[in-house]
Amino acid sequence: MAHTIGDLSRETGVKIPTIRYYESIGLLPEPPRTAGNRRVYGRTHLDRLNFIRQARDLGFSIEAITALIQLAGHPDQPCVDADHIAREHLTDVQRKIAQLQALEAELTHLIEHCAHGRVSECQILTALAHPSAAKGCSPECENPN
Amino acid sequence: MAHTIGDLSRETGVKIPTIRYYESIGLLPEPPRTAGNRRVYGRTHLDRLNFIRQARDLGFSIEAITALIQLAGHPDQPCVDADHIAREHLTDVQRKIAQLQALEAELTHLIEHCAHGRVSECQILTALAHPSAAKGCSPECENPN
DNA sequence: TCTACGATCTCTAGTCACTAGAGGAGCAAG
């Protein structure tokens, strides 16, 4: 029933310093201590930490998790807010995906045009030096010679 | 020909504190100063900063950019290294995309199962509380009643 | 020439979510 911080760490996969960090920012409640000043955790701490871990794995910010925990503490209220938080996060994730995909396309383009010659002719470096060249191809691009 | 830090900022779109920051970490060379201690930039600074900005926009780390600048300073050497840096970055980007897409799927799943009832029945919160439930559907999931 | 105002200067500290390390103390087994 009672866990040391090491137990909690093993059971949740959250590192010990991280557990202490969560406590320091108020995300995990302060547990009681032994006579020797060691933290003693119970079932509620374990559950809470699993919740946090799960949400972090899904990329929720600490701020969002704080809000979700608040919500979970009021079981009688409607869960619109939880839905809202999750949707906002999803939108964020989708925006990041779109950005990264654009980036992927540009990088691929850059790499494909590297002729593996000398630095002075390197398309990667020249594209970086001249912003306009990187975004799209000029007419000569498809047929550079 | 000579630019103030403000000019440089406007021309490159890099904020003034960021320019000073780049100087402080050695990414942008220290410019000469006026009698009144103001920085005076020339063409080379402008080019360098444009290069940095472009590379940052493409998500290259400062470390990678430092390496790319090093390379650009040796025009006679083969550009294999530049190619390598770009490819590594591309791999990074692709891995991030894959991670985010997995995350997107999970979030979508979570949100779709929110019945908009009360917090106590909220699938989003219960999924977060019980890690196993979030990853995939148990048999009852498709037909919960 | 004086003055007002914007631009710039340095320096420190804050952001996010941890991570690393120092230096010390508790605790169980041999």
Next chain:
DNA sequence: CTTGCTCCTCTAGTGACTAGAGATCGTAGA
């Protein structure tokens, strides 16, 4: 009693900036 592991607190570091304080510079108008 000692060894070795776990745990304690505290500070500082990560990346790439960003924000703010308080001082100084430079210039345009009165």
